[in-house]
Amino acid sequence: MSQKQPYIPGEFQWEFLLPKYWKIWIAITFLMLLAILPWAIQWRLAHGLATLCWHLLKSRRKTTLRNLELCFPEWSTAEVEAQAKQVFVDMMLGVFETLNAWYCPKWFKGRHSIEGLEHITQAKAQGKGILLLGTHSTLLDAGGYICAQYFDPDVVYRPQNNPMLDMLIYRCRATIYQQQIDHDDMRGLVRRLKDGGAIWYSPDQDFGLKQGVMAPFFGVPAATVTAHRRLLKISKAVAIPLYFYRYGDIRNPKYKVLIEPMVENMPSEDEVEDAIRVNKIIEAQLRIAPTQWMWFHRRFKTRPAGYEKIY
Template structure:
């Protein structure tokens, strides 16, 4: 009698050779071909595909437009529309940049810089783990790769529903991150923090009030997760804001990692005050490169009682 063994992330299964997966294999080959194209072609393709996505993905477009209207009331209607379109272009650029990070990492040579690395180094020298408070950037794993040129990051991830895609992405990310920690694996997350690891964690999405509290984000009440407060209390890790973004002309981009000083007196006894503080930090980061954020997520889907729906 054969004994069932639990699937391990990144593990190949013979079932991946079945016909139902052939389309994905063909798609992966196409992506690898795209990864070896010159950047001059890649960024023009990204512009074409980004504009196509903006025009065809109505629900995502409407969400993006509404998020930008709410968060940047100083922008005119034309500015909101143009920046919303650029969000989709930046997302497609991020796909190509991620492919480069996975398959052609030498492309980034001479294009990266870091500011504030000493904040991570000091915390780890003191024997503490580091929880890097970041955002859902359109740079995707390209940002992780740039970070990995200066320190050894781990990442919290959500497994893909398709097991073949999950295996392929996990293996590609293994070349960038020291460890990949399932978002449901709290024990693993705690263990790595206690072992002094630096872990990229993004507390910037709306998971409802069962996992958070209402706190202002760009001046608008938003459901804000509080799980990182518990992690920091249990592990005594340092909370250090992290932001990475693309700079310069698209024809010759540069990539910068901004590491801010450790948050002192964090977490405090007030979870709403901590959530407000976290949101303000993320807001200040996003103002550096507003369109390099996944604004097509419904950041304000949870609304306080008596407030109208934003979407």
């Protein structure tokens, strides 16, 4: 009896035609149809879906409200709720924007701009690999597509549990990114950085203290990953902050990529100080468009002994 061949990212397998995958095929076909709808209709659908999710996803709603209360204490209760609802709207808009990036990229023509591209150009001229310190933006792959109009980005990704869904997403992303590197493939990440790649990496989520240290995030102690320090140290790459966001009239949106100067002395000898610096960079980015980040993630779930529970 022959053994099942290991799954290769992006590779089609005949078993994907079996009935158990038909629901996914139907869903993907439906999403492709949504991508060709006019933005005005997508905008209305996003708002309707956001309202539905706000009422149905109670845990995510509570997490979003709690995160915003902690990180923006200057906001009133009414402002926190209004901004939290906008997070859900931006998330749904981001889904449609990602579908547009995958299936109808011409929609973005004339809608985007970039600031600070010279920082990437200079690093590449020096033969340096680049770790682009970004965030888990609600724009999702739409942001990656916009970046790809100005330089060749790679991305760190987490494989989907469903192999067919992973294949479909991988293939869609292959039209945007030069390479997609598994988040567990440290050797691949280092190799790509040594080869001069520019990798979008988001050190803005809570993965516990086995992979990080406690450092303030908007003034609240948070588990902060430190893996990027090892990547930079081994590969001799440079860290450059990257942020992209939507602005202007939401019914006729524009998109901007903001690239900041290289982070000096990164990594230093102090991993906590490095974590603090990275968190401050992310904080400054998020203040530009506060609701375009995944606040429904439990950013403060790790609470060591002596720390008060957040959720």
